[in-house]
Amino acid sequence: MTTVAVKPATMAQALTRALRDAMAADPSVHVMGEDVGTLGGVFRVTDGLAKEFGEDRCTDTPLAEAGILGTAVGMAMYGLRPVVEMQFDAFAYPAFEQLVSHVARMRNRTRGRMPLPITIRVPYGGGIGGVEHHSDSSEAFYMATPGLHVVTPATVADAYGLLRAAIASDDPVVFLEPKRLYWSKDTWNPDRPTDVEPIGRAAVRRPGRSASLLTYGPSVQVCMEAAEAARAEGWDLEVVDLRSLVPFDDETVCASVRRTGRAVVVHESGSFGGPGGEIAARVTERCFHHLEAPVLRVAGFDLPYPPPMLERHHLPGVDRILDAVARLQWEAEG
Amino acid sequence: MTTVAVKPATMAQALTRALRDAMAADPSVHVMGEDVGTLGGVFRVTDGLAKEFGEDRCTDTPLAEAGILGTAVGMAMYGLRPVVEMQFDAFAYPAFEQLVSHVARMRNRTRGRMPLPITIRVPYGGGIGGVEHHSDSSEAFYMATPGLHVVTPATVADAYGLLRAAIASDDPVVFLEPKRLYWSKDTWNPDRPTDVEPIGRAAVRRPGRSASLLTYGPSVQVCMEAAEAARAEGWDLEVVDLRSLVPFDDETVCASVRRTGRAVVVHESGSFGGPGGEIAARVTERCFHHLEAPVLRVAGFDLPYPPPMLERHHLPGVDRILDAVARLQWEAEG
Amino acid sequence: MTVMEQRGAYKPAPPPAWQPRTDPEPLLPDAEPYRVLGTEAAAKADPELLRRLYAQLVRGRRYNTQATALTKQGRLAVYPSSTGQEACEVAAALALEDRDWLFPSYRDTLAVVARGVDPVEALTLLRGDWHTGYDPYEHRVAPLSTPLATQLPHAVGLAHAARLKGDDVVALALVGDGGTSEGDFHEALNFAAVWQAPVVFLVQNNGFAISVPLAKQTAAPSLAHKAVGYGMPGRLVDGNDAAAVHEVLSDAVRRARTGGGPTLVEAVTYRIDAHTNADDATRYRGDAEVQAWRDHDPIQLLERELTGRGLLDEAAVQAARDDAEAMAADLRERMNRDPELDPMDLFAHVYAEPTPQLREQRALLRAELEAEQEGGHR
Amino acid sequence: MTVMEQRGAYKPAPPPAWQPRTDPEPLLPDAEPYRVLGTEAAAKADPELLRRLYAQLVRGRRYNTQATALTKQGRLAVYPSSTGQEACEVAAALALEDRDWLFPSYRDTLAVVARGVDPVEALTLLRGDWHTGYDPYEHRVAPLSTPLATQLPHAVGLAHAARLKGDDVVALALVGDGGTSEGDFHEALNFAAVWQAPVVFLVQNNGFAISVPLAKQTAAPSLAHKAVGYGMPGRLVDGNDAAAVHEVLSDAVRRARTGGGPTLVEAVTYRIDAHTNADDATRYRGDAEVQAWRDHDPIQLLERELTGRGLLDEAAVQAARDDAEAMAADLRERMNRDPELDPMDLFAHVYAEPTPQLREQRALLRAELEAEQEGGHR
Ligand SMILES: Cc1ncc(C[n+]2csc(CCOP(=O)(O)OP(=O)(O)O)c2C)c(N)n1
Numbered sequence A, B: 001m002t003t004v005a006v007k008p009a010t011m012a013q014a015l016t017r018a019l020r021d022a023m024a025a026d027p028s029v030h031v032m033g034e035d036v037g038t039l040g041g042v043f044r045v046t047d048g049l050a051k052e053f054g055e056d057r058c059t060d061t062p063l064a065e066a067g068i069l070g071t072a073v074g075m076a077m078y079g080l081r082p083v084v085e086m087q088f089d090a091f092a093y094p095a096f097e098q099l100v101s102h103v104a105r106m107r108n109r110t111r112g113r114m115p116l117p118i119t120i121r122v123p124y125g126g127g128i129g130g131v132e133h134h135s136d137s138s139e140a141f142y143m144a145t146p147g148l149h150v151v152t153p154a155t156v157a158d159a160y161g162l163l164r165a166a167i168a169s170d171d172p173v174v175f176l177e178p179k180r181l182y183w184s185k186d187t188w189n190p191d192r193p194t195d196v197e198p199i200g201r202a203a204v205r206r207p208g209r210s211a212s213l214l215t216y217g218p219s220v221q222v223c224m225e226a227a228e229a230a231r232a233e234g235w236d237l238e239v240v241d242l243r244s245l246v247p248f249d250d251e252t253v254c255a256s257v258r259r260t261g262r263a264v265v266v267h268e269s270g271s272f273g274g275p276g277g278e279i280a281a282r283v284t285e286r287c288f289h290h291l292e293a294p295v296l297r298v299a300g301f302d303l304p305y306p307p308p309m310l311e312r313h314h315l316p317g318v319d320r321i322l323d324a325v326a327r328l329q330w331e332a333e334g
Numbered sequence C, D: 001m002t003v004m005e006q007r008g009a010y011k012p013a014p015p016p017a018w019q020p021r022t023d024p025e026p027l028l029p030d031a032e033p034y035r036v037l038g039t040e041a042a043a044k045a046d047p048e049l050l051r052r053l054y055a056q057l058v059r060g061r062r063y064n065t066q067a068t069a070l071t072k073q074g075r076l077a078v079y080p081s082s083t084g085q086e087a088c089e090v091a092a093a094l095a096l097e098d099r100d101w102l103f104p105s106y107r108d109t110l111a112v113v114a115r116g117v118d119p120v121e122a123l124t125l126l127r128g129d130w131h132t133g134y135d136p137y138e139h140r141v142a143p144l145s146t147p148l149a150t151q152l153p154h155a156v157g158l159a160h161a162a163r164l165k166g167d168d169v170v171a172l173a174l175v176g177d178g179g180t181s182e183g184d185f186h187e188a189l190n191f192a193a194v195w196q197a198p199v200v201f202l203v204q205n206n207g208f209a210i211s212v213p214l215a216k217q218t219a220a221p222s223l224a225h226k227a228v229g230y231g232m233p234g235r236l237v238d239g240n241d242a243a244a245v246h247e248v249l250s251d252a253v254r255r256a257r258t259g260g261g262p263t264l265v266e267a268v269t270y271r272i273d274a275h276t277n278a279d280d281a282t283r284y285r286g287d288a289e290v291q292a293w294r295d296h297d298p299i300q301l302l303e304r305e306l307t308g309r310g311l312l313d314e315a316a317v318q319a320a321r322d323d324a325e326a327m328a329a330d331l332r333e334r335m336n337r338d339p340e341l342d343p344m345d346l347f348a349h350v351y352a353e354p355t356p357q358l359r360e361q362r363a364l365l366r367a368e369l370e371a372e373q374e375g376g377h378r
């Protein structure tokens, strides 16, 4: 194989490549959903798959999310590995019963005899000017559902690696794709994709000593910017990209917080009942005596996602993160 | 009116009475759901209502939860106050899209022009030997949905008072009824029901000085027993019954924790991504310097609810609560 | 009695519960979509009504082109055009009385406007300054519903509530061909039939759900054939024939109003434009198909009928066009002004009273905004 | 071309997309439920098959009474009896080949057992020692599904997958009359028809969903009339006539297997017992109705036919009863033993590998159990 230059690729392209490679490697992988075939998906993530693998492997389904996930369950029962696309976060809700009552439970129900290796791709989050119902952060629902893995990439390389891992997993994985990162680019060699990322490992994206920003998906980039800006204030922030919400990488996260003694959880999802509560609580349980200040949360407000023209006020940005860092009781230290 | 002796009543009876009184007081109150009419509901909570108010006011619907909640939305749009029964926790999931995408958002969507005064009664939790899908604790899903109130009684009097308040509320209320308390009795005068309880106030069920048990619904009684047992170990535990998960009574809860300096959150729901994370995180944010130990959680395991013969190992009991209390770093104090 | 003694005693009988129920025959749709324009039936149509429909169609088409233009100018986040479907949109609005309710799907801004809602307020959702821009109670128009088919049970519930209150109000709910696949469609129609609610369901079968053609959506003889399975009549109509759609809907509305229960109407039409301005329809359909439907244009169909019968002169045509241009100019002008936004509105309507938690968050945002105003934050 | 020039140019034409699709006629059910027993058709039925059905019915009835008795003895948490519906349960199991799949609803333990699953394993869910007690792959029986109608899309998906893999496997899915109101019913049937999946849906219309009678569930002429709305045939059959149910299902299975696509079968039957042992049916129905159905008992219907035609003698009847008694005795005996339980199993199957979080929780429980064993905790 000739060496190919490392070229910038978008996250959407890396996802497409992951699907393609998974389908090529394993004939039991089937992609299904609304508009995933001829159109290639509304975000073009499934572009070209129907052409390359045929409509039986990449199928435009009728418009019914419970039907999509429910038939995927049956297909998985018969040995296939369905990769389901939910067109937008809020349009996964009609499939909620199938997800919670069957997808998450079938393995347990049958004492491991009937695992369901289903990947459920859900474009999620805001920041793209979407009208109502197109910008939900629904990860709290999935985290509260035992039996599911919940994974979300923040980099182009992870998009590839984690999606391959999700498809290879013998358990159902909710794969949350940050919409506003679809067109983010990175130098990533599509002809030498990274290895499959194991699910369940957080990554320290930026080492730092003052405090830990614990974040994932769409907010990782914001935290990186905040960490950059924080240098001017004399703070050296560590940024931890969780990557996998379930299982949760307590080890990496707690190691970081024990090192820094301070932490802020950052996510777009609403604060109340959102992922940050779990993260803050478990970090505090495990690192209490290392903490100089309570773990704070910077999150979306507790509202239905705002209309496009107001979303910038809702989304956690650099300033709000720095404000939280400032509240980490630095006086108490000196 | 002649004085009537205070007689023991069950929580189910108090709920029935609340529905009856609400229907008598306000002709716009309509009860609807599966088997709520002729049968009076599988838990008999709607017993007698169809007879007294007619089938148009207490209606046996077709078997379709999204249809039930969706038509209730339309009825509320036209000025009625629907009280919807979901037969069991897990059977509310088919209505999830209607709940999250419409019920919780209609007021906000329309700038307050179209409020939806809908009460959604959901029998929840385990401990009754129910087979699969009949014992879910689904409160985390509702807490993570802005626009909903989430309320759950632990006493016979609260069952009446909070349900009246829920029905009177101009906002949608998810009213979680702890299944295993349906037949719990209390001396409560059904002819002089307490006033409507305002939604959003926690209640200190047992004052104490050593540590606070923060709990709600089915676990309140367990915590009371634990507090009793703890006396033998020299601990004087305070039991706080949250009653309302949304809105959350930070004031009462934090006052308790500031007093005691230690807290354990107790609930049946799974731990990971469950209500306890939010509660522990917000208490820690607000009371950090009063805390002698991290806020701990005693919760159900992170599994699909177990089969009846194993549920006792899953449910938080007195021993597990006392073990957690013992871990509250008492040594550090002395 | 032993089994031997029973010998010969058995007389065949249908299972006890089996009673001849509703006669299915009248519930089935005709084999072909009903048409008025260009047929005998046209002669019976009220000329005044046809002219009103015509003016509205012209206006509606112009509305679609104007709104699409506004997306190009960045004045709308997105616009799902109903070009080609104006007959359905307009007839739906005109078939209702003032006291009735319209339940639109996300594509039906035009029906909302035809019902009387201010065109700018109708576009709030798609401009993005709020979700629903109009007061649903002013013209009795429910919010445009983005989650497909979810508005159908709302319509049923509202119609049922009106009937319980003794009001002779009818609800008309719109849904697409794709939306008929959703569980909510099924549940709504079933509730409507069981309750005999005064509601009319209009399926605009425009051939596509984004890129997915009808053949991948259903194998039914027609979508109207679903009706019999609920015990309500199903009607099939040429969705580009405004007179036919109006007549079929008006009949259904009348039936509903007089206690006859719900009706399912399938209007066969076509989405001439792409799904939205952001979609590229060439990825999934050819020009020839689009052209065939352009030749069956709802405005032209009605225009030919009217002019053919001498009911419309050039002056009237020009008047309709002028009216449409004026509407478009007004829309353009008002949409080109930036909407006034108050970020604090985020907290105003989540609950009747903000929770303590929201009050905290509101204070945070207020402080941020004040700091911003005081000349830059950090 | 001005509007004036167009005058007279208009020729009526149906909308371009309108093509005569599936002929609805053959998809519609007959006006009356199909029957075999006591009719001409009975003569054509295979006597061997009828005798097999008979033996299974007798066994099935005994299974129902035995399981109900076990609830009284506290050996089962709950039992939803299918007494009165044995013809459907048994025919469903017998209409399938070994390689086919059965998708039962929560009431269908009997069909599961008739398919060959061990009666004790079939009762695990209702005894409460685990959820699904049997290996679904052993007899190709999906887990008993408690959330109503949710198993139907599973059946469609499985059948579709088998077809994609080139296996001539058919899935038969059971659902109640109440379950047909759920959105999942609709979505499953639609997917099945669009994909032409080899699946058969059997609705056991037993007149009730717990307390709710069919008239409050649907206004349709019959549930079988729903089929045409998906583009599949709907068949109506006397659900107490085992020969008829078996024939209709076998036809549908054959059709599915040979590429003919899905079928919806409505079997009209009756739930003789209360919803479960915990239910009190006198609250919502009268004795007379129950008695009318007792007179149309599936076992008696078949017994009379067989004995009337000399195909069954007293010895054969006795043999069937003896076999049923032996099954019941075995069931009683084995169900009276306490199941062996290991609480640590709670953590064994949540994921292929327990998460770190579950490992922590498992350690906690293990420590508790050890402390308990060591003679009491606290
Ligand atoms: C529940 C739900 N799923 C998916 C979507 C995304 N979506 C928006 S429009 C559309 C196609 C709708 O097709 P159809 O019902 O035929 O209406 P049309 O667009 O043709 O007017 C889809 C899939 C949605 N809005 N709601």
Ligand SMILES: Cc1ncc(C[n+]2csc(CCOP(=O)(O)OP(=O)(O)O)c2C)c(N)n1
Binding pocket: B034, B063, B087, B091, B094, D107, D146, D147, D148, D175, D176, D177, D178, D179, D180, D206, D208, D209, D210, D271, D275
């Ligand atoms: C989604 C869902 N909603 C509600 C229930 C509660 N429930 C259990 S059985 C039943 C009635 C079912 O009626 P039907 O479908 O006719 O089946 P049958 O009981 O007559 O066999 C109900 C409402 C459930 N199991 N699942």
Ligand SMILES: [Mg+2]
Binding pocket: C176, C177, C178, C204, C205, C206, C207, C208, C209, C210
């Ligand atoms: Mg369409």
Ligand SMILES: [Mg+2]
Binding pocket: D176, D177, D178, D204, D205, D206, D207, D208, D209, D210
């Ligand atoms: Mg039934």
